[in-house]
Amino acid sequence: MPARPSASRRTVLRGAAAVPAAALGLAACSAPGGSASDTPTAPVDLGAASDVSKGGAKLYRDHNVVVSREANGTLKAYSTICTHARCPINELQGTTLICSCHGSRFDAMTGKVVQAPATEPLPELPVKDENGRIVAGPSA
Template identity: 70%
Template sequence: MPGRPAPSRRTVLRSAAATPVAGLGLAACSPGDDGAAPARPTAPVDLGADGDVAKGATKLFPDGNVVVSRAADGSLKAFSTVCTHAGCPIRKLEGTKLVCNCHGSEFDARTGEVLHAPATVPLVELPVSVEQGRIVASPGT
């Protein structure tokens, strides 16, 4: 328009960044099915019978966002299955490898360590115990 200054490069870039672009599949990047980020447990979570995780085994509890593994000596470890990259719930366990379907991050379900980026931070370890024959994961501190 005559008499009106052209927008600066910074103004154009800010506007572009703030404008949603159709067709980018943003829903695929959303943390949860309802758009809310899944949370770590905020209260102790009863995951099931003590016998549900055998020695040397790993089990995913998607409803609790927890994975539990039992070492050969019988000790338990639990980790939150909320991906540390973008907060997506991890719903896939392949042997002892957790795979986040949002962006492909992979974690060792026994240690919480990152096996494949884009995540760079390990999963959050949760206190876990057996109470009255039930596996119970508690919120992390």
């Protein structure tokens, strides 16, 4: 049986160089600046109800929540953890949420995807106006 050729030094070095590059690529898909599980697990007072105007939205980065108010005054809240790669969304332009990781866009009024790569809408969270304060999260 013929002997199997051993890997050259060059082949070994190329493989070693590829490992950190692959790890870097995976790190780019992780949630920068926070954990993807940072959405409220208990009711959170987000601030004055008057901070969200009719037809508008406000992003609460510290809680990974966006709150919008429909024209009829109804409040809606959504998690701002991107459904594509679990990155915290940190930009709101008008009523469009923009994920800086891969460019997914969501409608802050409905949570629906308006631009891929995300395909799943943002999860809705319970929200209410409690004595002039916006309270969002489980059991709100």
